[in-house]
Amino acid sequence: xxxxxxxxxxxxxxxxxxxxxxxxxxxxxxxxxxxxxxxxxxxxxxxxxxxxxxxxxxxxxxxxxxxxxxxxxxxxxxxxxxxxxxxxxxxxxxxxxxxxxxxxxxxxxxxxxxxxxxxxxxxxxxxxxxxxxxxxxxxxxxxxxxxxxxxxxxxx
Amino acid sequence: xxxxxxxxxxxxxxxxxxxxxxxxxxxxxxxxxxxxxxxxxxxxxxxxxxxxxxxxxxxxxxxxxxxxxxxxxxxxxxxxxxxxxxxxxxxxxxxxxxxxxxxxxxxxxxxxxxxxxxxxxxxxxxxxxxxxxxxxxxxxxxxxxxxxxxxxxxxxxxxxxxxxxxxxxxxxxxxxxxxxxxxxxxxxxxxxxxxxxxxxxxxxxxxxxxxxxxxxxxxxxxxxxxxxxxxxxxxxxxxxxxxxxxxxxxxxxxxxxxxxxxxxxxxxxxxxxxxxxxxxxxxxxxxxxxxxxxxxxxxxxxxxxxxxxxxxxxxxxxxxxxxxxxxxxxxxxxxxxxxxxxxxxxxxxxxxxxxxxxxxxxxxxxxxxxxxxxxxxxxxxxxxxxxxxxxxxxxxxxxxxxx
Numbered sequence: 001x002x003x004x005x006x007x008x009x010x011x012x013x014x015x016x017x018x019x020x021x022x023x024x025x026x027x028x029x030x031x032x033x034x035x036x037x038x039x040x041x042x043x044x045x046x047x048x049x050x051x052x053x054x055x056x057x058x059x060x061x062x063x064x065x066x067x068x069x070x071x072x073x074x075x076x077x078x079x080x081x082x083x084x085x086x087x088x089x090x091x092x093x094x095x096x097x098x099x100x101x102x103x104x105x106x107x108x109x110x111x112x113x114x115x116x117x118x119x120x121x122x123x124x125x126x127x128x129x130x131x132x133x134x135x136x137x138x139x140x141x142x143x144x145x146x147x148x149x150x151x152x153x154x155x156x
Numbered sequence: 157x158x159x160x161x162x163x164x165x166x167x168x169x170x171x172x173x174x175x176x177x178x179x180x181x182x183x184x185x186x187x188x189x190x191x192x193x194x195x196x197x198x199x200x201x202x203x204x205x206x207x208x209x210x211x212x213x214x215x216x217x218x219x220x221x222x223x224x225x226x227x228x229x230x231x232x233x234x235x236x237x238x239x240x241x242x243x244x245x246x247x248x249x250x251x252x253x254x255x256x257x258x259x260x261x262x263x264x265x266x267x268x269x270x271x272x273x274x275x276x277x278x279x280x281x282x283x284x285x286x287x288x289x290x291x292x293x294x295x296x297x298x299x300x301x302x303x304x305x306x307x308x309x310x311x312x313x314x315x316x317x318x319x320x321x322x323x324x325x326x327x328x329x330x331x332x333x334x335x336x337x338x339x340x341x342x343x344x345x346x347x348x349x350x351x352x353x354x355x356x357x358x359x360x361x362x363x364x365x366x367x368x369x370x371x372x373x374x375x376x377x378x379x380x381x382x383x384x385x386x387x388x389x390x391x392x393x394x395x396x397x398x399x400x401x402x403x404x405x406x407x408x409x410x411x412x413x414x415x416x417x418x419x420x421x422x423x424x425x426x427x428x429x430x431x432x433x434x435x436x437x438x439x440x441x442x443x444x445x446x447x448x449x450x451x452x453x454x455x456x457x458x459x460x461x462x463x464x465x466x467x468x469x470x471x472x473x474x475x476x477x478x479x480x481x482x483x484x485x486x487x488x489x490x491x492x493x494x495x496x497x498x499x500x501x502x503x504x505x506x507x508x509x510x511x512x513x514x515x516x517x518x519x520x521x522x523x524x525x526x527x528x529x530x531x532x533x534x535x536x537x538x539x540x541x542x543x544x545x546x547x548x549x550x551x552x553x554x555x556x557x558x559x
Contacts, residue, residue, distance in 0.1 A: 013333055013420070017526045022505040025185055026215060026223045028192060040528040059334035059367060063526060064505070065269040067189050067285040087367055088338055089269055093285035136172055138299055148287045149196045152294070 004115035005053040005079040009108035012057035016069040033072035050077030055108040061090025070094045095139045098147030103133040157396040159305040160372050161340040164280040169304045176297045178262040181209035182289050183249050186267035187230050189286030199294040205238040216244035216500040219508040247473025247499040250443045256386030260375035270443050272363040276356040278375035278393045303340040303369050307400035310347030312409035317556040320355030321540035324362040325414040329424035337367030347408045353382035354449040361444045362523050365421045416538040419527040433553040436516040438467040442504045445521035446472030448479050450541045455485040457545035458492035464551035467494040468510050470502035506530040519547050
């Protein structure tokens with residue numbers, strides 16, 4: 001599984017309230033979450049996410065289990081999220097909605113070209129290659145299927 | 157020697173296991189997406205509806221027509237599929253599950269990050285997302301990576317104005333917001349036995365604020381007695397000489413009232429250091445501190461006095477509310493000038509009932525003080541119930557004299 005896009009750099013401990021605020025959760029309209037993604041962190045971020053790779057620091061996606069956070073990123077067009085470490089529910093949620101998550105420690109500059117190959121286990125930022133932590137077989141299978149719903153449908 | 161997580165999941169730390177779950181619940185927030193995922197998966201039959209629960213707690217009663225419609229759809233889903241529903245007013249999911257549902261040794265999953273609360277019963281209890289929950293409802297099982305465990309070794313006994321919430325803030329500060337990511341916390345030591353079930357639920361509740369999967373106590377005589385009061389027969393678990401990744405020692409005698417300051421839960425100060433901070437709102441409740449002992453503690457401090465600032469009290473469940481009414485605790489809270497809300501999460505997540513305005517400062521007994529969580533531009537300090545009570549009376553952060 002491969003992909004690439006320009007980097008959007010974020011810091012440590014980005015909580016899911018900052019990704020999508022509690023006041024926007026009560027809907028099934030996924031475009032609402034994409035529209036308001038990161039609104040309380042930096043309102044200029046949302047329009048820059050389409051085709052981008054988010055590169056965060058430690059503990060990405062901590063806090064609430066709200067799956068709207070990962071759906072918001074996916075619907076906004078985020079290609080993948082790279083972080084030094086992830087909060088575990090966010091990590092599982094991302095895989096379940098088909099959003100690649102890559103645990104790697106990389107130096108980030110906004111707009112740098114980020115490429116990744118999950119099968120070979122690496123991330124490149126402006127041509128510099130970093131090792132990525134391997135996912136479990138099951139997680140890879142779910143991601144490859146495009147998320148847990150299509151994985152379920154194809155395995156039944 | 158196994159940790160309790162290893163013993164319950166039946167495999168050593170680091171292994172991946174598929175495990176049948178004993179209880180799987182969602183709430184009015186996450187349940188909407190669980191139902192959507194089940195629909196997209198084409199699931200028309202749930203194998204174990206008796207193990208499933210839907211609990212309306214996040215925005216109850218509904219605040220808008222949209223919320224009401226989403227809740228009505230979930231209500232209908234529960235009816236059609238035979239899932240037990242705890243509707244608006246029953247209480248917070250973790251509290252409802254703590255009132256005679258969860259038992260020692262169970263594997264419990266909830267579509268809410270604070271499901272770790274239920275580790276207080278010696279269960280492996282952890283939060284999952286909505287789509288994971290859909291697959292669990294459809295199959296009855298899920299996969300886990302068996303966590304490594306960090307021991308929280310409690311010694312001594314709480315004294316003065318310190319209470320279990322202060323211990324929770326102390327271990328969160330010691331570990332940091334990602335100090336236990338992918339791991340379990342096990343609360344052990346002689347000090348653990350001195351903490352009541354309500355207090356243990358507070359301690360387990362905040363495990364996720366360190367990134368942990370669960371915060372687990374061994375079931376002992378305190379657990380067995382509590383469950384017996386809720387009509388459940390249980391046996392104690394015998395602690396093994398477990399091998400922990402590391403151990404954090406906390407002497408309960410050393411604990412003093414603490415406050416987490418904006419906007420990080422692991423930025424913790426002694427209450428004395430932030431005393432005098434002006435407050436616009438005090439909030440007592442949530443899955444951290446909305447239990448009967450919390451309400452009784454609050455009432456003891458405000459009894460016969462008047463609060464000096466807008467103070468909201470949300471009982472964690474109908475059972476808590478009913479007991480507070482029966483014992484006169486609720487009347488003392490109302491007489492002190494507090495606003496009493498319906499059982500549920502209340503203003504914790506900033507979606508209704510007690511949202512903060514720009515620049516407003518709230519002292520809350522909840523577990524998260526993330527930027528803007530309770531309202532854009534609002535600031536959240538987190539404390540114990542006793543600190544909240546003393547502060548409500550003064551209108552500013554105040555060190556309590558008694559717990």
